[in-house]
Amino acid sequence: MRADLVAGVTVGVVALPLALAFGASAGVGPAAGMVTAVVAGVAAAVFGGSNVQVSGPTGAMAVVLAPIVAAHGTAAIALVSVLAGLIVLVSGLLRLGRVVTLLPWPVVEGFTLGIAAIIALQQIPTAVAISVETGRGTLLTAADAVRRVFMVADLAPTLWTLGTVAVVIVVMFLLPRLHASIPASLIAVAAVTVLAEVLGVPIARIGGLPSSLPLPAFPAADIGTVRDLSGAALAVAALAAIESLLSARVAASMTRVPCQPDRELVGQGLASIVSGIFGGMPATGAIARTAVNVRSGARTRLAAIAHSLVILAVIYLATGPVSRIPLAALAGVLIATSLRMLPVATVRAVFGAGRGAALTFTVTAVVTISLDLVQAIEIGLLVSAVLALWHLARAAAVHREPLPGPARTGDERIALFRLEGAMFFGAADRVFSTIAGRADVDGVDVVILRLSGVGMLDSTGARGLGELIENLESAGKTVLVKGVQNQHRRILDGVGAIDALRHHTHLLDDLDTAVTHARSHLLARTEKELPDGRARPR
Template identity: 35%
Template sequence: MIDNAARGLRHIDWRLFVPKLVTTLREGYDLTAFRHDAIAGLTVAIVALPLAMALAIASGASPAQGLITAVVAGFLISALGGSRFQIGGPTGAFVVVVYGVIDQYGYDGLLLATLMAGVMLIVAGLARFGTWIKYIPDAVVTGFTSGIAVIIFSSQIKDIFGLQMADVPAEFVDKWHAMWVARDTVDPATVAIAAGALALILALRRYAPKAPGFLIAVVLASLVVALAGLPVDTIGSRFGGIPSEIPMPRMPEIGLARMAELLPSAFTIAFLAGVESLLSAMVADGMTGRRHRSNCELVAQGVANTASALFGGLPATGAIARTATNIRAGARSPISGMLHAAFLLLFMLVAAPLAAFIPLASLAAVLVIVAWNMSEVERFRQLMSAPLGDRLVLLVTFGLTVLVDLTVAIEVGVVFAAVLFMHRMSEVVAIGRPGTAIIERDEDDETVHAHRRGLIDLDTLPPEIQVLQMRGPLFFGVANRLADVVDRIGTPPRVYIMRMREVPIIDSSGASRLREFLNRARRHHATVILSGLQREPKRTLIAMRILHPGDGVRLAPDFAAAIDLADRLIADQPTTDRTPAAE
């Protein structure tokens, strides 16, 4: 087993896992590029600073843990990743999952789940699962992203209105019911700070889009609260401020039972980190014309999440909005993302005491904008004009995300979409008896007789020959149709010609149904000729021991050759008893 693993490692193309940082430095890196990266890194850090704290608070953690994640994971994602411009850190997609894990298993449980997710991502990258991102339907991604946006918005109502609540339920319906019960505790000062911050962010986005709206709104809100002495919740009053240093790494408590109960949460974290990071890298590719290394990116995400867990941080992934900001700010290489983490660390070391004055209402206003951006309202509206099946996938995923659980939503959404795809594929697969057949032959096939070129009227074939036409993949969704078609033939012929040139693949179920058909033909002393069998289906049939000498199966390169072979078989073999063997 060890030898097999070693041989597998030797066959890995390690060039797929070379970080883009190495590629950039090999191409040449000068002072001009560094200046552009430094400006971009500072710009992104200004955007990430309030976001990291706000997302951590919304996740049920402390603002310091959000900053630690942005520093540790953000640095490693840029340094080791497969994208030149990726900016990593905590994102809105994790809010629901992290809040649920902390609520159910405590913060230590989150650290272990994040550590497990990091290992999963490393394995997924080494197994080259990075290219599988294209198999996740848009309806599923948009459904759970929009659902997360609704949940994030709901989680901020308490801080926006200053509601006095001892405990906020995690479930969506119970949360809104509890907030409605506490509606008489609305604090006007808190509402004014939240509304002012929200209005300022929107105004800056409209009239000064290049200004760091989040940071300006948070700073001004902090000044107003401090100077006016408003009695509103701040980071200092609720969390006691943030530390001015990065803690030493430590390993969370590990046990088999603990790992087993955290496995679903770890899988969800790994799935979200992988999907969002690769989506972010694809967005960056579209903006720059570059190409990312998806499997290298997954490995970097795994290393970053593992390190974040060891330093007491949160799950991290590529952040689409911050990555886009990095590109627009003129980034040239992954060094901009590394510098963004360095600038955030500098803030923790120098200006950590100032964070205590930040009102939570202003961070809630920041997250309202984040939720709106995540909601993808226009994309949701477009998908509601799609075919009925896609609309159902979208609505089911969205509804389960909001009302039940994100893990369940993803699982059901992907399975629903897969079943829908298989149904659609089965509708386009054809298995039947054609009326008129087009000759299939190679241009240089000298065995094709002139009178068989062009079209053949199958009604002129002798009754001893029956032709079956198959188009599309022979997979489990359509495999049973083969038996139905054969049943309609009636008296078995002496030769079946099965035209399979348009069958690109055969799965195990399709191969099993074909085996049953061959056994049935053998019992009726009929020969089966497979015409135009492609390489992949042939390989499957040989591997499953369906094609082997002496089993009554013949192969023909094309339909014309199959007819010639059928004619010879009928001429060479005397008419035999057509009574089938005992079933």
């Protein structure tokens, strides 16, 4: 218990500035971030599928919520949180938790890089003390804020905010080098807050915060509002499920204790529902806070609950000092966090994995920054699927092999082709065209097709094989098929490929038997070709 309580206090200290910053970044306010960390953190800890997962507001969720706030206002976030929570909850009850394992590694890393870039770009207006219009793209907003800096007559506020951001970033990167357990973000925020108060710095502050949790109230909703927000809720739910399950997988790898993915979805769904009822924002599992929790010695759910209680104590006992924190300090925390979200070593590893992984990673990151998070995952998956099919198609091959055993006269008129790899729509036509061409050019009379090396066969491949057999038989060549696997026999029968053989005895299981059969066919054909029916000496 002592280790869990120490870990919970440590994570709570780390999570406080992040909760404030993510709430502000999402457009719902720092107070909503604190409320989410408390109520969603407890709900996810109790009902989730990981013993050490820490949940609350995250940067990725803030990125998704910002355009929703711009389009529908802050009042819509509570309802979006409840709707998204219901979707995630139902996903858990339907046992969809293992779907996240289908996400390729380059897609996940590209998504993470895109999120990190968006988080940093979103802080640019605050970092340069420029008010900008909301609802536009992150890149355009950041570029507009930088452009307008050069049009401001008084640069003093901009210089003060830039200095505040710089101090926070430097402190957050230097202090962990002294000792990994130092709560660098909290110390950085506290230091610049004290300096700003002592020096009377003219920069924007967080402002008034509630001194208690708001009373629970189900957000007002009607059919029209739910319909308008359904798309946003689906996007939020997809992100919440993916990020939470990825975080839980990281926790499981660190503790060697498996996570229950379906229960994790149920817990995260309940967490977002409760958060929305208390006026908070949707919650997800937080990878960075979960890692801090594990490294601090957490072993049970008590640590995550204690983290929420620490933030709850701040709400009831210390909202006065917290309200004086400069917004630029929170911007600095988020920029430093974004810079640490994807280590350089990870990027090198992705690019070292090959051009396909690098392309998938880059496309996912670019789409995440420029378009939409959910679209980024969809497009990343599409790119990965296309590349996977391309590799499968390249791996499919056909080789002509010599007949086993001592050579005999006439063996040159028997072609033994070994097929290997995946015979599917992306490769079948190329492989079968190669067989037909070589059989015709080489003057072959009997063709043996070895299918034991075929790993995958789809309907297109099966149909193509049937057409190959029909074409070869029509050209006067005898076709023997050897080594059809049991899982492929049904589809070959279904498309009529086996029926294309001249006789059912032409489907064989043994190579030696197939070669003997081919030689007997060749002998019978040779005897028919001799004048007066005389047999050619063997």
